[in-house]
Amino acid sequence: MKERKIIPCEDADLLAKLYQSVQEVHHQLIPNVFKSFDYEAFRDLLQDLLGAETHHFFVAWQKQPCGFIHLKEIELSDTPLMVSQRRLEIEALSVENAYQKQGVGEALLTHAADFAREKQFATLTLNFWAKNQVADFYQRNGFQVERYRASKIL
Numbered sequence: 001m002k003e004r005k006i007i008p009c010e011d012a013d014l015l016a017k018l019y020q021s022v023q024e025v026h027h028q029l030i031p032n033v034f035k036s037f038d039y040e041a042f043r044d045l046l047q048d049l050l051g052a053e054t055h056h057f058f059v060a061w062q063k064q065p066c067g068f069i070h071l072k073e074i075e076l077s078d079t080p081l082m083v084s085q086r087r088l089e090i091e092a093l094s095v096e097n098a099y100q101k102q103g104v105g106e107a108l109l110t111h112a113a114d115f116a117r118e119k120q121f122a123t124l125t126l127n128f129w130a131k132n133q134v135a136d137f138y139q140r141n142g143f144q145v146e147r148y149r150a151s152k153i154l
Helices: 012-029 039-050 104-118 135-140
Strands: 005-008 055-061 065-076 085-095 123-126
Touching (some): 012 055, 012 065, 012 085, 039 055, 055 104, 085 104
Parallel strands (some): 085 123
Antiparallel strands (some): 055 065, 065 085
């Protein structure tokens, strides 16, 4: 097995390049929601997020960057309807095409779960679009569907 490491990343340029494939897939699947990829705009957005204590970025390396995961801390206060929640959400996960089906995605998910436990989050969550064919991957890695959301274009 090739040596792989997953390290924190604070390089907005690198993250923007890695995010490109995620944005392009989303734009192709749902163009009425997602814009086409704009490198400079993404880099600027990521630079802002890198300064936030609630966002965490990790990059998988195998001699070069081969994937990344973006995690966001979410804390919701107790309300009359729901109990307080503290969870770590996977905002994005992507593996470069040349490295897919080599365990990189699973390694990033494992790293996210370890990071969540280390920060004492009881839950690791994620969202994905129904048109994105990733449900099997997440279910194989222990994620269970908890809710459905539907929309109607008017």
